Amino acid sequence: MTTISLSRSQIIDRILTVFRQHGYEGASLSRLSEATGLGRSSLYHHFPKGKEDMASAALKGAEQIFIEQIVNVLHTDAPALERVHEFTRNLSAFYQEGFKTCLIDVLSIGETAPVFQPFLRQRIEMIQEGLFKVLTELGLDPEIARRRAENTMVGIQGSLVVSRVMGNNGPFMRMIEQLPETLLQGVEVTA
Amino acid sequence: MTTISLSRSQIIDRILTVFRQHGYEGASLSRLSEATGLGRSSLYHHFPKGKEDMASAALKGAEQIFIEQIVNVLHTDAPALERVHEFTRNLSAFYQEGFKTCLIDVLSIGETAPVFQPFLRQRIEMIQEGLFKVLTELGLDPEIARRRAENTMVGIQGSLVVSRVMGNNGPFMRMIEQLPETLLQGVEVTA
DNA sequence: GTCTATACGAAGATAGAC
DNA sequence: GTCTATCTTCGTATAGAC
Numbered sequence A, B: 001m002t003t004i005s006l007s008r009s010q011i012i013d014r015i016l017t018v019f020r021q022h023g024y025e026g027a028s029l030s031r032l033s034e035a036t037g038l039g040r041s042s043l044y045h046h047f048p049k050g051k052e053d054m055a056s057a058a059l060k061g062a063e064q065i066f067i068e069q070i071v072n073v074l075h076t077d078a079p080a081l082e083r084v085h086e087f088t089r090n091l092s093a094f095y096q097e098g099f100k101t102c103l104i105d106v107l108s109i110g111e112t113a114p115v116f117q118p119f120l121r122q123r124i125e126m127i128q129e130g131l132f133k134v135l136t137e138l139g140l141d142p143e144i145a146r147r148r149a150e151n152t153m154v155g156i157q158g159s160l161v162v163s164r165v166m167g168n169n170g171p172f173m174r175m176i177e178q179l180p181e182t183l184l185q186g187v188e189v190t191a
Numbered sequence C: 001g002t003c004t005a006t007a008c009g010a011a012g013a014t015a016g017a018c
Numbered sequence D: 001g002t003c004t005a006t007c008t009t010c011g012t013a014t015a016g017a018c
Helices: A008-026 A029-036 A040-046 A051-074 A080-094 A113-137 A142-166 A170-184 B008-026 B029-036 B040-046 B051-074 B080-094 B113-137 B142-166 B170-184
Strands: none
Touching: A008 A029, A008 A051, A008 B008, A029 A040, A029 A051, A051 A080, A051 A113, A080 A113, A080 A170, A113 A142, A113 B142, A142 A170, A142 B113, A142 B142, A142 B170, A170 B142, B008 B029, B008 B051, B029 B040, B029 B051, B051 B080, B051 B113, B080 B113, B080 B170, B113 B142, B142 B170
C-alpha cells in the first residue's frame, strides 16, 4: 500500500472533527472510519474500548493545544494586559474565528455526558482560574474578577452557539472584539 | 385498556424532553416510545414522517409557549421597564431556572441541523427584535440596542451550556439576575 | 388509535488472516 | 497495523390485525 498513513495525532484530529460536527451519538464508526481512512478494526486497534476511547482521545488531543494556547498564556510572566490580549487572540484562533463548534458544548449532551462531564468542567475551571489570576493581579476585586471570568466562559459558549445557528461568525467575532475591554473595565492603566 | 391516554400536546411535550436531553441523533424511537408510552407504530400514526416529524412537532410545540411567554411580553403596551422584567422572569421559568437544555443548542448540532436551522434562527431573531424594540423605545441608540439584544441571546445560550457542564444552575441564575441591569444600563428613568 | 410482527439496514464490537 | 468477515443489538420504518 502506498497510502500515506496518518500519525496518531493526525488520526485523533480527524476524530475530533467528527465529534465536534456530529456530537457523540452522531459520530458513528462509519463516519469515524471514513474521516480517518481507517477500517473499523483499525480504529479498534488504536482505541480498544471503541467510541468512548475515541471521544476521550479527542478530548485529550484538544487538551494539549488548549492548555498551551488558552490556559498557559494567562500564567506567563508577561504583563497582565498583554496576557489578556494574547488570550483573546488565541481564543479566536482556537475556535477558528467562531466556525468551530466546541467539544464542551457537544459532549455535554446526551446519555454519555456524565462520562465526560468532569473533564469538560475542568476545562471551564482552568480558563476561569487563569482569568481570575490575571484580573486580581490587575487589582480587580476578587468577586468582580470571578464574575468576569464566568461571564467570559458564558460569552464564549453562547457566541459559538448563536454563531452556529445564525450561520455566520459575527456574534463570536463581536464577543472577541469586545472581550479585552469587558475584562479590563475599571482597571487602572498605571504604565 | 384503562391506560389514560395522553393528549397530542402532552405527547409532544414528552418528545420535546427527549430531544432536549439526548439531541437529535440520541433521541431514538425506543426512547421516544418509552417517554410517551406509545409503541413505535403509534408514534408513526401521529408523526407519519417519523423522527423528523417528531422533532418538528417538538419545535413547534415549544413555539407556542415561547412566543407567549418570551416574545409577546416584549410587545405589550406595558411600560418598557416592566416588559424587560417580565421577559426576564419568564425566561428563567422557560428554562426552568437553567436546568433545561435549549433546543436551539441541541438541534443545531449534527447532520440534520440544516433542516431545523431556519426555525432556530427565527427564534433567536424574534427575541432580538423584541428586545431591540423595547430598548430603542427606552431611548437607546439603535446600534447599542442591537448589540445588547445579541449579547442577551449569547448570555442565555452560554449560561445554559456552562450551567449544564458545571452541574449547577448558578451561571444561568447570575445571568438572569443581572440581565435587567445590563439591558437598561444608561437608560434614563424618567418617571 | 394502538397493538404485534416483521423487514432491513446501520450500529458497535470482535475474531482471525495477512 | 490493517484488512475481511462476522456477530449481535439497535436503529428506522412498515404491514396488517384488533
